[in-house]
Amino acid sequence: MDKMVIKESRYISKKAKILRSVRMTSNEMLFEITLEGGESLDHEPGQFVMASIYGVGEVPVSICSSPTARNSFDLCVRAVGKVTHALHKLEPGDMIGIRGPYGKGFPIRILEGNDLLIVAGGLGVAPLRSLINYVLDNRRDFGKVHILLGCKSPKDMLFINELDSWNERMDVHYECTVDRAEPDWAGNVGVITTLIPGVDLEPERTFAVVVGPPVMYKFVIKELLGKNIPERQILVSFERHMKCGMGKCGRCQIQSVYCCQDGPVFNYEQIKHMSEAF
Amino acid sequence: MKDVQYLVLRKDNLSSFIAHLSKDQKVMAPVSKGYGNYAFEEVTSAEQVALKYIPTILPPKKFFMPQRETLIEYNLQSGLEVNAVLEHEKMTLFGVHTCDLAGIQCLNMVFSERPKDYNYLLRKRGISIIGLECNEYCDEYASCNIVNSNMPNGGYDLFFTDLGDCFVVHVNTQVGDEMVERTKMFEKPSRTHFDAFMALREAKSKIFKNEIPIEPRDIPELFDRSFDSEVWKELEQKCLSCGNCTNVCPTCYCFDLLDEMNLDLNSGRKFRKWDSCQLEPFAKVAGGENFRKSRAARQRHRYYRKFEYPVAKYSRFFCTGCGRCSRACMADIKLKDTLNALIKERMNKLWIKWL
Amino acid sequence: MKKPKVAFFDFACCEGCQLQVANLGEQLLDVLGAIDVVEFREVMSEKWDKDYDVAIIEGSITDEHAVERIKKIRQRSKVLIAYGSCATIGGVNGMKNGFDLEDAGKYVYGKDYKFFPTIKTHAVHQVVPVDYFVNGCPIYQPELVAVLKAALQGIPYYVPDYAVCVECKLNENVCMYQRGVACMGPVTKAGCNSWCINNGNICYGCRGILSNPNESGAKDVIAKYSIPMDMVMNKMNMYNKCRELGENE
Missing domain, CATH: 3.40.50.80 (Nucleotide-binding domain of ferredoxin-NADP reductase (FNR) module)
Known part of the structure; x- marks a missing residue:
């Protein structure tokens, strides 16, 4: 098997820095994050990102700040699994990876x-x-x-x-x-x-x-x-455990729709017949 | 485009053809693993190739989307260096049946749909495909006729049809033509070759029958009305959730994305590996909720991913009729039986309505 | 960064898992580069009298002395890893639990059996809390390295909770049932890369039983291949007898 570095990949994350972390409850922390070089995330309300801790893993997290705040964005993270627990241990200045934003937000x-x-x-x-x-x-x-x-x-x-x-x-x-x-x-x-x-x-x-x-x-x-x-x-x-964020890996599929691409925001008419949705 | 697209390769030339191809790249072909099992493995001569074979344990998807594939490499020292990587290999697949060609076509659709998967698409460029016609029906598990994958529908560079002492070869692409030019072993077909070829196709149309009492066009409607069917509940009792059916499926492409650190705890990689919707944690979310907790729901999901969801999205079935899922199921969950049971249940309901 | 102090201990076992560590080959150098081994009876005689960052435990707990010893080790260890079937699920030592303990003692030690008091075989987590499990008899070396890395990173390691069949199919092995041989793969936790079957052997269930097996479905499969149920139970109990231990035993 040969291996080469490629320029284009859907899986490469942007480097991002934690600017601020605030403990909100015993289980939830709020992180303010900025992309390297001050680049705007350019998201819509309701979209999500894949947050990555190198060596630990990636998790989908919904963006909880309004796009009107341009130079940084907020992620609210509940510690439930391997990656989210590891996120809670990070401090301002630590680097993480961010892919996205993904999905259809609020219209x-x-x-x-x-x-x-x-x-x-x-x-x-x-x-x-x-x-x-x-x-x-x-x-x-x-x-x-x-x-x-x-x-x-x-x-x-x-x-x-x-x-x-x-x-x-x-x-x-x-x-x-x-x-x-x-x-x-x-x-x-x-x-x-x-x-x-x-x-x-x-x-x-x-x-x-x-x-x-x-x-x-x-x-x-x-x-x-x-x-x-x-x-x-x-x-x-809807909350699903997206892995790729691009409608491929199958993790977030709700019957015929992919939560990561067709959602996570749906109107009730679209999904009312889908028993797997609820 | 040249007007002559059909050529002939004498069977005693097959070995030198394969040897010629394997000079500068791997040639992967079906080989016998015993007990009626086959697998695509590297070959260097025609003797190793099982020309008459039933679908291999794993389909050729393993070459297009490896079971484990590194996507990203990183080093946390030196200010976090991150690179996207492609693992690839130039190879020729020899002897791919039409069901598996259909499977590769399905995967091509999925991974070239936006957002495109560059890793898949770049790797695919290095793989040449030589198809091989099925002259006979594999076994009772196959159902290629209903999904129309018993006949070639493209998806290959060369396509071989076995006529006993020679192959009639369809040259479908420039890549195929280059193989022909490079190896210099192909001849022009004669009238006799064409007659034999046509006779074979004619005979096939009699052997390959749709044994499932439904027209393909009616299948999506059957599924539309079968979401709450009792048939799924029966599968709940049988299914062991071993994931065999999805792992061996030529059109299942679900995967997991994982991180792995080296022992230095400074460098590592992100890789993807095959995953299966049949395994319990697949649809579980962080809070513990599992949206397909029952085996019945997971089996149903598998069938809907073959016969309904992709029809709406890609206008084709994602079942190639290869029969692998039925062959690999220890619990005897058979695709044909499931479809038959759904049809029967539907007919009974219609009767009750009319009476 | 200071290298973590790691100690290896053995209880009732064949020490075969330690041998697997010693046989890591080239990777052993990488492992030894990442940790500071302070106790390891198989390869060194030194002892360590301070706390351990990581204690790696082989073997099952089969008498009161062992109970006391493992409790002390637990107190001195920040992280405790159970490795090998004996430590993680009781393993073959668990077969003792199918007999009356006095009978078992007499069978092994004859008339002197009273000098060797025994208890039911326990897996390590049935006595003290365990942070990481490396299943298998013996352990699968790549999994030990993966667990060790997780322990050093301070992140959890999840043992796959799906059947060995998953990995076996990916390795394109001919199914043992197709060969007419009963195999524990369908109900055993994966993670070993179907090591035994790749080498022509069956799965003996040494990694422990799935947490949610479809028992009735498995019975149907066993019946379909006309395999006697008691033979399957014997195979299952060879490694997995300790799963029957109650909370307070």
Whole structure:
């Protein structure tokens, strides 16, 4: 077998440097990353990258910052496997590899001019943060903005400082709930679906954007359909273990679609008949 | 283009033809492994080649997408040096049956679809292909007729048809023509050769029959309606999740991407290796959720990746009818049986509707 | 970077896995370049009285002395690797667990058996926590090197949890069942590159049974090839008897 260096490869990563790392919960860290030479990642909200630690492996991570922040981007990483645990041990200045961005993100052009109902469960707030911050940076291009957020308990809350700022804005309707709370918690307690009935919305001009753990979709979508939001206007983003990011390796396939190329963002009409999706 | 595209190679010249080819590159051909098994291995003479063979244990995809392939090499010292690499080898495949030619065509479609896979496409350039016609039906596992891969449909440089004491050779490409010119062993066919050739094709059309009671064009619709079929639940009981069916499939191309460090802990590589949707962790995500947890769902996924999903995307079946998956299954999951069971179940449902 | 202090220990075993290490050949030099071996009975007589970065354990735990000794080693080790079937799954020593312990003692030591008190055979992880497993009888050398690298990198090593058949098929071996021979490959964890079958032998199940085997499907296959069930069970128990040990045994 001969071996040669080739110029073109889909698998080579761009060199990237960790600028900042922040521990957000016992299990999640936020990394601010910049590509070598200050190159822009040039992503759409909702897209993902393949983050690589040389010698350990690669993982798909959704980009959780808005493309309006040009010189760096954020990744929120939960330590669950070999690579994510290794990522948590990295420090500012350490180099990683970045491939991407990959996939179809949230369809910003279609969302513009409409009302948004953003429903985030658990780690689902990470990809949605890229959309939320984009919308807030371009606030007048959108109609009403509702943000509903749910997580297991107050100590699992991500982006706490930003949640407060969303809450304080007069042009955003923000509510959050936790499944379980300690006595000092003054907010809502209950699963996220309990927040939906209280939202005052015009279904025809509302796009619902839902991201959360697999179990959440079924219940939330049922509520949204009950609110008469058209199926095409319910957007979801799926988590799959992409390996190549290019529709080849087969890992992220959901029946006839590849999550990495056709998704990870889908509208409900596209995938409602796919039992493997949920 | 020259008008003469058919030539003849006398069988007693085959050995020197192969010897000639193997002077400057490897020649890979089917060889017997015993117990009715064959494999594509390197040969240097015609005696080693099994001219009459049933599909090899692994299809020739192993040359196009190696089981383990280094994609990236890196060195963390000296400010992180990263290189994309291509592992490649110039070779000729001799004796590739039409089912396997179809398999290679499927892989070509997948890896040349954007975003293109350069590693695959560059390696493919170094591989010449000499096809070999099947004069007879392999065995009860083959179903090449229903997917129309029992006859040559391109995908080769030269194509050999065995006429007993000689081969009729179709020259399909410039690369094939160069092999002919270089080896200087081919003759012009006579009328008798053509008659024998046509008689063989005629006889084949009688031997190769579609034994599955469905028209190929109706297969996607059958699958459209069979997602919740009981047939998959039966496979749940049988399947051992050994991955044999996908590893031996000429059109299965799923892979895993992995990192490997050298012992110096400074240099290493990224490589890909064959993976299988039949193995339990394949569709598992970090949180522990497995989107195809049951064996039934995994088997169903395999069948849909042959008969439905690629039809929508590439307008062709990704089953070549080679029968390898059925031959390799210890649990007796047979492709023809599965299709027959789906058809039967569908017919029963239709009857109930009409009654 | 300071080289990690690595010690090799053996319990009830044939020391064949240590031999595999000594026989690493050219790669041994690379291994020795990456680690500092402080104890290794097979090749050196020195002892080390401080903590170990990595302890590599061969053999199974078969008496109370061994239980105490492995607990002490665990306390002194940052990382503990069990290697070889005896250490990882109990291995052939586990066959003892199919007998009454007193009978077993009498059979081996005759009338003096009381001077050699014994316990049921345990794999190392059934006594103390184990960080890495290198399965096999003997270990497959490339896997040991892979595990060692993972240990030095501080990242986990996942033993493949799919059948030996996967690797066997990739090696284009003729299936043993096709040759009319019963083989443990379909229910045994891969990772050995189907080493035995590549060399004309069957798989004996030395790497341990899959975590989620399709038992009824496997029985159908065994019936299809007309293989007596008790013969298959004997083959399975040759290496895997210790899997039956309960939590508190």
